Amino acid sequence: MLSRPVHPRGHELTAAATYLGDPHPLYAQLRAEEPISWVEDPGFWAVTTHAGVTRVSLHPEEFCSARGILVEEIGRHYDFPPTMMHTDAPAHTRYRRLVQPGFKPSMVKLLRDQVTATATALLDDLSVDEPVDLVSALSVPFPLQVIAALLGADVDEWETFFEWSEVSIPGASDLPAEVQQAKQLEMWEYLSALAGARRAHPKDDLVSAIATATIDGDLLSEAELAMFLIQLLVAGNETTRNLLSGGILALAERPEQWELLRAQPDLRPRAIEEMLRWTTPVTSFLRTALTTTHLGDTTISEGDPVLMVYASANLDEAAFGPTASSFDITRSPNPHVSFGVGNHFCLGAALARMEADVILEGLSHKAPTLSVAGTIERSPSTIINGIRRAELQLGSA
Ligand code: HEM
Structure with a gap:
């Protein structure tokens, strides 16, 4: 049995308390002291550097997705993949x-006017007289309304989609x-029925x-459709x-960066990457x-789960230089890994970037x-770096 390097704080990666606070110091310590470390419970390698995350992502022939993509899924075997993220070639290539x-x-560009109308309606409703909760007033409804319209579902049902999601x-x-569980079943039934209706x-x-x-004359099965x-x-x-x-x-939190972005709108693409x-x-x-x-000098055994900590890789000074821990809307180049890397690279990246640009x-x-x-x-x-409530004051023109 090989000895595996364990870091005394590695287990904090799976603790909810870490994410209720600021996980950045933990990431920095892991990158500096044990960038590839074994976490005993439930047993996985944590890879916290940009080079390590990229190396794992770019080699699906060595590191597969079909045995789970979350720590909660370690040890699972799927008869049917819950998402296309849980598949490897050749099934993944087909999907x-x-x-x-x-x-x-180019397809996403065609949606811009519709997405802008959705954004304008929500932004018009934001108060400038008193603080607003940005999350419930804008960040929650906006992408849900966009995706509902994109799917051809009823946009007025976005609150139900919120619960399902x-x-x-x-x-x-x-x-x-x-x-x-009951809500997950409801979602499955609704989307299967929607897909069946559109197929007909x-x-x-x-x-x-x-x-x-169709691919080679093949349609997706009903279960595959609902999964998608x-x-x-x-x-x-x-x-x-x-x-x-x-x-x-x-x-x-950084008024000078907001001022700069307003003064130089052509910085928007860089600001979005940042x-x-x-x-x-x-x-x-x-x-x-x-x-x-x-991975480097560390031996990874067959069957070992490997967690790619994107949030840490994105702060790695080896990739982003000495300013890695500052928020800078002028940063370029910006080789962040937020959409993943390699063959599973986010399918919705262009859409997400366009939504952010419109907002x-x-x-x-x-x-x-x-x-x-x-x-x-x-x-x-x-799993999701989430904010449930953020009260902001918008200054009016
Ligand atoms: C800021 C927004 C988003 C982020 C940060 C994000 C992040 C990611 C990441 C990290 C992956 C890689 C999965 C892996 O390597 O296992 C991924 C894949 C994926 N994303 Fe996104 N995503 C975003 C928005 C979207 C949107 C808007 C959609 C669709 C409407 C979408 C659909 C997908 C799909 C279908 C995959 C699976 C691709 C595959 O397995 O080949 N994402 N996303």
């Missing part, structure tokens, strides 16, 4: 070929387990595109929501070693100044 065309930047992410919902009578929407797409739609609903909103909440909060790096909405994802291999554009007209006006309540989720 990707089917759905990727719908998410290309919350129960799909471990630790995000406070509801009792049996209520969570296609419309001009993403569900119809996925329901009728659930993933799009969940992946498309928790993440974008927290990019917006955390990113706008970072700007509100918001992605800074917030890292998905804290980490997992792989399982298919073979005995090495920053609208907000910079609406609010010449932004400041923190009250409570910032963080989520205890170990």
Whole structure:
């Protein structure tokens, strides 16, 4: 049996309390002292450097996704993958070929007017006379309404989608387990019925595109279709929501950066990449070693789970230089790993970037100044870097 380097604080990576506070000092200590360390309970390697995360992600032939992508999923075997993220080639390649065309930047561009209308309606309602909770007023409804419209579902049902999405992410919902299960079933039934209806009578929407797409004459099965739609609903909103909440909060905490962004709107693309790096909405994802291999000098045994801590990689001075721990909207280059790296690179990246762009554009007209006006309540989720409440004061023009 090989001896495995254990760091005395490694177990804190799976503790909710870590994420209710500031996990950055923990990441810095792990990167400096034991960048590839074994966490005994439940047993996985934590990889905290940018080079390590990139190396694992870029080698799916050594580190697979099909045996779970979360710490909670270690040891599971799936007869049917819960999402396409839980698949490897060749199944993954087939799924990707089917759905990727719908998410290309050129397709996403076509949605901009519709997304802008959604953003404008929400931004118009934000008060400038008193503090607003950015999360409930903007970050929650916006991506849900966008994804509902994109799926061709009823946009007025976004609050139901919100509940469904919350129960799909471990630790995000406070509801009792049996209520969570019932809601997951409800979501499955709704989306299966929607997909079935679009397959029978296609419309001009993403569900119809996925329901009728074929590869080598093959349609997706009913179960595959529902799996896809659930993933799009969940992946498309928790993440974008927290990019917006955390990113706008970072700007509100730094008035000079907000002023700079308003003065130089062409900095928006860079600002969005920095918001992605800074917030890292998905804290980490997992792989399982298919073979005995090495990460640096560390031997990884076949079957070992490996956690890629994106949130730590994004603060690694070896990749981002001495300013890694500062929020800087002019940062370039910015090789953040917030959308993952390699063959599972986020399918919705162009959409998420466009949503953030539309919001920053609208907000910079609406609010010449932004400041923190009250409570910032963080989520205890170990997977999503979540903010549940952020009271900001918007200064009017
Ligand atoms: C700020 C927003 C977002 C972040 C930070 C984010 C993050 C990620 C990450 C880290 C992965 C990699 C998974 C892996 O390597 O195992 C991923 C994959 C994925 N994302 Fe996103 N995501 C965001 C928005 C979206 C949106 C808007 C959608 C769709 C509407 C979406 C759909 C997906 C899908 C389908 C995959 C799986 C791709 C595959 O397995 O090939 N994401 N995302």
